[in-house]
Amino acid sequence: AVDISKLRDLSGVITLDPGYKNSGSCKSEITFLDGELGILRYRGYSIEELADKGHFLEVSYLLIFGELPSTKELEQFETDIRKYTLVNEEMKNIIDGFPKTAHPMGVLSALTSALTAFNPKSVNVDNEKEMYEAVCKTMGKFLVIATWTYRKSMGFPLNYYDNTKGYVENFMRLMFALPTGPYTPDPVIISAIDKLFILHADHEQNCSTSTVRMVGSSHAGLFASISAGVSALWGPLHGGANQAVLEMLEEIHTSGADTETYLAKAKDKNDPFRLMGFGHRVYKNFDPRAKIIKKAADEVLATLGVEDPILEIAKKLEKAALEDEYFKARNLYPNVDFYSGIIYRALGIPTDMFTVMFAIGRLPGWIAQWKEMRENKEPIGRPRQIYTGHPLRDFKSSDKR
Numbered sequence: 001a002v003d004i005s006k007l008r009d010l011s012g013v014i015t016l017d018p019g020y021k022n023s024g025s026c027k028s029e030i031t032f033l034d035g036e037l038g039i040l041r042y043r044g045y046s047i048e049e050l051a052d053k054g055h056f057l058e059v060s061y062l063l064i065f066g067e068l069p070s071t072k073e074l075e076q077f078e079t080d081i082r083k084y085t086l087v088n089e090e091m092k093n094i095i096d097g098f099p100k101t102a103h104p105m106g107v108l109s110a111l112t113s114a115l116t117a118f119n120p121k122s123v124n125v126d127n128e129k130e131m132y133e134a135v136c137k138t139m140g141k142f143l144v145i146a147t148w149t150y151r152k153s154m155g156f157p158l159n160y161y162d163n164t165k166g167y168v169e170n171f172m173r174l175m176f177a178l179p180t181g182p183y184t185p186d187p188v189i190i191s192a193i194d195k196l197f198i199l200h201a202d203h204e205q206n207c208s209t210s211t212v213r214m215v216g217s218s219h220a221g222l223f224a225s226i227s228a229g230v231s232a233l234w235g236p237l238h239g240g241a242n243q244a245v246l247e248m249l250e251e252i253h254t255s256g257a258d259t260e261t262y263l264a265k266a267k268d269k270n271d272p273f274r275l276m277g278f279g280h281r282v283y284k285n286f287d288p289r290a291k292i293i294k295k296a297a298d299e300v301l302a303t304l305g306v307e308d309p310i311l312e313i314a315k316k317l318e319k320a321a322l323e324d325e326y327f328k329a330r331n332l333y334p335n336v337d338f339y340s341g342i343i344y345r346a347l348g349i350p351t352d353m354f355t356v357m358f359a360i361g362r363l364p365g366w367i368a369q370w371k372e373m374r375e376n377k378e379p380i381g382r383p384r385q386i387y388t389g390h391p392l393r394d395f396k397s398s399d400k401r
């Protein structure tokens with residue numbers, strides 16, 4: 001039999017850190033985050049300034065290539081993305097194979113993975129040119145297939161990218177334009193969505209981004225890695241929280257219960273219920289993105305003149321939780337998902353699409369992190385474990401078990 005104590009000697013020291021709460025998995029120049037002070041910066045620029053003055057595509061360029069683009073560079077980037085917004089018509093056969101009721105995130109993950117089959121060369125990123133093409137292809141095609149998941153769920157014909165319009169305006173057209181008439185999206189809504197995409201664009205080594213880096217570390221291609229990131233994002237403890245927030249608020253509304261009942265449920269350790277949209281792994285003071293979104297939500301609701309009982313419940317819940325000792329003691333504040341769900345609803349985005357919106361916003365961050373990982377020639381990700389199972393056992397045939 002193998003002497004386990006000797007094996008332990010051979011393996012060296014292993015640190016056990018479930019959920020990697022205190023483990024750095026890489027060095028990165030992309031995003032700086034201070035959870036205590038509530039600071040978030042992309043490539044050295046504060047999130048407040050970027051959300052105020054920047055546009056989604058230039059912020060995407062900044063994240064991916066490290067510097068804000070000049071007018072010429074930005075135009076070239078937009079042109080190159082546009083080139084790749086055509087998605088192979090055969091992809092439609094795959095979409096038709098899904099039931100209409102399928103969750104758009106499940107469909108998006110599958111379609112992103114399927115892009116690999118239609119673009120086999122994009123797996124190779126052996127030089128700068130191939131890397132640039134992979135970046136533009138992903139930015140172009142992902143937006144289109146993300147909106148197709150919605151069109152499919154509605155039974156609407158699929159739309160194509162309009163080369164005369166900008167990226168975020170195209171998102172609205174791809175989602176909502178119908179062949180029965182002209183469609184002009186409200187500029188207030190376009191600008192609010194642009195801001196929301198910027199706020200979601202990167203957040204260092206969160207669950208989905210770590211997944212993208214981990215999958216990519218085996219030299220899997222960009223589409224395959226992003227597809228895995230979409231699946232990781234879907235979970236209700238991560239990006240799926242924005243949908244969960246709205247569902248929770250709707251449940252409070254329809255049940256007629258007061259917010260206190262839900263607060264009590266969230267505090268009850270025998271009840272698995274958590275207040276969705278509250279708490280964050282890293283921000284233990286406040287989420288700077290939540291502050292910006294809250295302000296944007298107020299502005300958009302006032303401009304669009306939206307009055308919604310769900311929003312009233314959200315405000316009541318936020319106030320009650322912020323004053324509650326349980327939440328205060330654990331530093332549980334509203335996170336970005338608490339407000340993003342509310343604003344998406346006001347903008348007319350269907351609830352099932354909320355996490356897809358997050359994915360479109362997070363795409364440049366995933367790409368930037370994947371690119372950095374490849375360019376830094378990082379080794380394949382392969383954590384260790386502390387084995388807690390049986391010691392060596394003898395095999396017994398089934399009649400003796």
Ligand code: ACO
Nearest residue numbers: 237238239241266274275276277278279280281330335337
């Ligand atoms: N409601 C009630 N209690 C909570 C909540 C919540 N939303 N979040 C954390 N707690 C409690 C925990 O029960 C725990 O209590 P205890 O110390 O008495 O055991 C304490 O606060 C610490 O919680 P952890 O789970 O250890 O915190 P962690 O950093 O691991 O989790 C997470 C962070 C997953 C975001 C958590 O706060 C949560 O589940 N929130 C709700 C889901 C959500 O909004 N997710 C979106 C995150 S932001 C994003 O992905 C963009």
